[in-house]
Amino acid sequence: MAHFLGECECKLDTKGRMVLPASLKKQMPEVEREGLVINRGLESHLVIYPRKEWDRIMDELSKLNTFEKKTREFVRKFMRGATELSLDSANRVLIPKALLEYANIDAEVVLASQFNKIELWAKDVYDAQWDDEGDDFAALAEEVMGNLKRRGDE
Template sequence: MIQLLGEFDCKLDAKGRLMVPSSLKKQLPNVEADGLVINRGFEKHLVIYPKKVWEGIVSELSKLNQYEKKTREFIRFFTRGATELNVDAAGRVLLPKSLMEFAGIEGEVVLACQFDKIEVWSKAAYDSLLDNEPENFANLAEEVMGGKNRRDEDGA
């Protein structure tokens, strides 16, 4: 399983190309050959997946019951705009204009790694998101993770 780490401030060039930071590129072995997929996020941001991770997601989606309306709607909206990205010889990827418009991305972006994907935020939106950190992050952590019994997970 891929485990991506880091947060990177980047600038797009005039053509909407993003230079993949070298320390991030090192975490993506064979990215030139395997490729990437970019898609809309659940909030107003984009998500970049290594191609193999995206293929796993599509495999999961294909197992859902497509006779159910909610399933079809979810698949339709989740995959809307999904586009393959190719890393050029200079280490750049061209972000699709329609996706950039969706996320309000111009000029400056933040790449925020989460497990096996990379969120792409406009710098202003990301800064605003972090400015609205929950008043008590410890309470949020307990609410989200508190029910987990670490001993059971560790086999103790």
Template sequence: MSHLIGEFDCKLDAKGRLMVPSGLKKQLPAVDAEGLVINRGFEKHLTIYTKAEWDKITAELAALNQYEKKTRDFIRYFTRGASELSLDASGRVLLPKSLLEYAGVGTEVVLSCQFDKIELWAKDAYEAQLDNEPESFANLAEEVMGSKRGGNDV
């Protein structure tokens, strides 16, 4: 799968259904047959994966040493609330109420594509996070990516 790109402002209907934007659906050609998986993100947001990507992640988790308490705890927290999503005939997915409550999601959301996953944020929380951009994004880029490219500019 190629990396997903884009940022989409969306609204949930009264039943908690999300219409998958056409620009995103084009990037997910197998979504009708394969489905999606949603679970909690590391911050107060939700993360959506293709079923194939979720299967890769759970295979990695299954390979961890489950005799270690921190591993069991991580797996428990990471998979908590994970749910399969399928598109209805109108191209909508019904999002689990418990996950919407966890992420503080109302009716306005932002879908932010991040390589092999889609982050789903409450619009106000997403904007607040972006408002916390470091003073010098260039310094952050150098710290995170500087040694990855042998010092060459991106």
């Protein structure tokens, strides 16, 4: 699967519907046929997966040892709130109210591409992450990426 590219600002209507931006829809032509899955993220945001990617994750989770308590707990927490999304005739998806409340989303949102998924953030929460970015990004890049060996360097 190709990785998504882009960041989009959107607005929800009063019913919690959001138009899927054309720039993202174009990157997943199968969305009308296969649909999407939305779920809680690991921070205070939501995550939208193309159905094939969600099915791949479910395959991985099904291989975990559910006789282990931590595994069962993780699976329960990860699956909590997972909901199928379908595009309506106006290219909108309805975001479940419980998920909107979890992520403190009101009306303005940011869709941020993350490889094979799309993060959905309340705009103010997303913007606040970048307020004190400064040199921290350079230090983070060095810490995370600095020790990677390039192919052929060995």
